[in-house]
Amino acid sequence: MMDTITHTLFGAGLYKASNKERMNKKEKYALLFTAIGASQIPDSDVISQLWDTAGYYQMWHRGITHSVFLVPFWALLFYILSWIFFKVKDVKLFYTALIGVFIHDTSDVFNAWGTGYLEPFTSERLTLGTVSIIDFVIWFIFLISFIVSKTQSSLKEKAIYRTAWIVICLHIFIQSAQGYILYNQYKPGYDHVALSASFVPWHFSVIGKNGETVDIIKDSLITKPALQYRLKSSENSAALKTLFKQNPKARTLYQWSPFVVMVDTKEKLGIYDPRFYKDGESFLFEFMEKK
Structure with missing residues (x-):
């Protein structure tokens, strides 16, 4: 907003x-x-x-x-x-x-x-x-x-x-x-692509997802692209149903976001929006603790 x-x-x-x-x-x-x-x-x-x-x-x-x-x-x-x-x-x-x-x-x-x-x-x-x-x-x-x-x-x-x-x-x-030019440059290489504009004019984060891999790339029309993060998404529909049952906010986030990254570890099960990912986490992250 x-x-x-x-x-x-x-x-x-x-x-x-x-x-x-x-x-x-x-x-x-x-x-x-x-x-x-x-x-x-x-x-x-x-x-x-x-x-x-x-x-x-x-x-x-x-x-x-x-x-x-x-x-x-x-x-x-x-x-x-x-x-x-x-x-x-x-x-x-x-x-x-x-x-x-x-x-x-x-x-x-x-x-x-x-x-x-x-x-x-x-x-x-x-x-x-x-x-x-x-x-x-x-x-x-x-x-x-x-x-x-x-x-x-x-x-x-x-x-x-x-x-x-x-x-x-x-x-x-x-x-x-x-942004439109950059989006179309990356679109052929990914199943899903989203943009997030930087605070610096003319600079963007390009977020692309192929299968379980999500790339976050800093790019502009006047600089060379730089891969900032390569994230792994644990695609598991059965686990998602469990998450949604335990945390309804996760279902809402899943519906709201263009695409999400799923986290499935021994401690947590959750999803987050990679467009807001920085320093190892996204502030739009909904999860449940595993017992």
Whole structure:
């Protein structure tokens, strides 16, 4: 997922790029509330972990609340809330919320975490893995925009931030085009391939799986590929059934991930997502202790 800071910056950037010349103070407050709130609202699904007793949270988070089909519903909600809290009824608020939620849902598609973009018609996670979950380039673009807006009084704020949005879209396009090229270079050599963008622009982890072997390769279009890890997956369908029975979260992770690595040792039985593997472990690892 994109981090909370980035989504907040998206909301602030949307507000700054809006034409507010004829708006009074109350209308500006309503617009700010709508832009920031709509840019965050899909992540309200995090509260579902409070009542998750069956291990479904991994699928619930960034699931139906991130569906592109729910965008108009969220936009209508903020239009109504603006009328209730600020007594402002302006169709511009609806369209601002519409854009804010759409940006949130769509930007989440570009990172490795993925999103239920097409729910409820499919529960499959749509993920490209071409943009880092925390993208410092986007932060930097908004920082420069803020500095320019405060130091160059001759330039209109909305023009500065609209330019920033163009640069961000260009950045995401360049990142994704390079990721697409790399993906297609590796695809013929593996049964399954996934991407995970690095924090360093234009650099990626390419994760490929053939049978029981999973390779994690650092690569870019401007450097030579480097094999970082070669992992062994213990493919055992019978053991998986036992794991799923003991740990329902493992079943959810299995459904959620493009593919997994299975660990079957004397001490543990589990699966993990290799896209998040680093220093000998993945932070998305579900297992059971063997007795």
